[in-house]
Amino acid sequence: MRMGNLGRSDLQVSVLGLGCWPLGGGAGWGDTDQAEAIATIHAALDLGITLFDTAEGYNAGRSEEIVGRALHDRRHRAVIATKISPQNCTPAAIREHCEASLRRLQTDMIDLYQVHWPIRDHDVAAAFDALQTLQREGKVRHLGVSNFGVQDMAAMLASGARPISNQLHYSLLSRAIETDIAPMCQAEGLGIMAYMALLQGVLAGAYASAAETPDFRARTRHFAPTRPASNHGTPGAEDEVFAAVARIRELAHDLGLPMAVLSLAWVSARPGVGCVLIGSRRPDQLARNLPAGALELSPEVMATLDAITEPVRVKLGANPDYWLAGERARIR
Secondary structure (H helix, E strand, O other), X not given: OOEEEOOOOOOEEXXXXXXXXXXXXXXXXXXXXXXXXXXXXXXXXXXXXXXXXXXXXXXXXXXXXXXXXXXXXXXXHOEEEEEEOHHHOOHHXXXXXXXXXXXXXXXXXXXXXXXOOOXXXXXXXXXXXXXHHHHHHOOEEEEEEEOOOHHHHHHHHHOOOOOOEEEEEOEOOEOHHHOOHHHHHHHHOOEEXXXXXXXXXXXXXXXXXXXXXXXXXXXXXXXOOOOOOOOOOOOOOHHHHHHHHHHHHHHHHHHOOOHHHHHHHHHHOOOOEEEEEEOOOOHHHHHXXXXXXXXXXXXXXXXXXXXXXXXXXXXXXXXXXXXXXXXHOOOO
16 A cells, blocks of 8 residues: 655555545445444455544544444554534634544544545635634644635635645546646645545446446536436536546456546546545455555556546536535635
8 A cells, every 4th residue: 555645744544545434324325234334444454544524514423433433442553634614613622523523533633634525605714713723722633625726726815824734636537726726726735635536436337337327426517417415416427427437447358457447546646646535345345456556557557547537527517516516616
């Protein structure tokens, strides 16, 4: 497993991290066996993964609770990253919600405390001042953001805050951040943490067509607006997406690689990416994806994957919010 610093910070993380939302179960994920979830976290540690990402908003705090139970006696080996929801970003609420996350995580310090989505309804400078106070008190080691576009990063930086990372949806089929956001992250020293790098199973080869994809996993602009859980109101890009999926599957076969490993290795090699989150729910799923943490693709393979997914990138455009479009888009 490759290791590296996240952004320009001194925080060392594994190139693959464990996204812990699915481990809390609930809507869209189904029932989760707590013992199996904890076994998955322990297996991740033993296989070289050091970063575990969760959020207060995942499964009403259950994901944080499971991470806390799994890591309380292994805390020194793990980097815990969690997130505060933007509606909770008044100075008083920030302290209250940070303390609640600390209790659920069974720790006295959060390694990476991230603002989950851009702050729209509260004062940005006051929020980051409160977050930096927690940092000075030792309750938070580093600050990060998630889903921040160039305008929101500019407002954040104008407040004097210097988070070390920006967690963004990035995959072979979701490349909008390449236009403006990724270059700004690199220029400002923010490491990119990529989430949904397998597009919830699509890039793992789990579904060969749009019709096979469950509604909960077909809410993004990749899919038709007629899907029951969809709220984006755009045409989608199902033909382009599954034409690319078929070609990625063929390339993976030719290279002798699992499709998921190839897809994850591509993301991890992109400029500015410091960690790619994988959402395995069982130790055996985790083990299948782990080779991506050591795989380095040739420039020729990287270029081929770029070309295969270019029609999807063009069709979906530069909007990095894959759930909403137009004036409703949340990433600016």
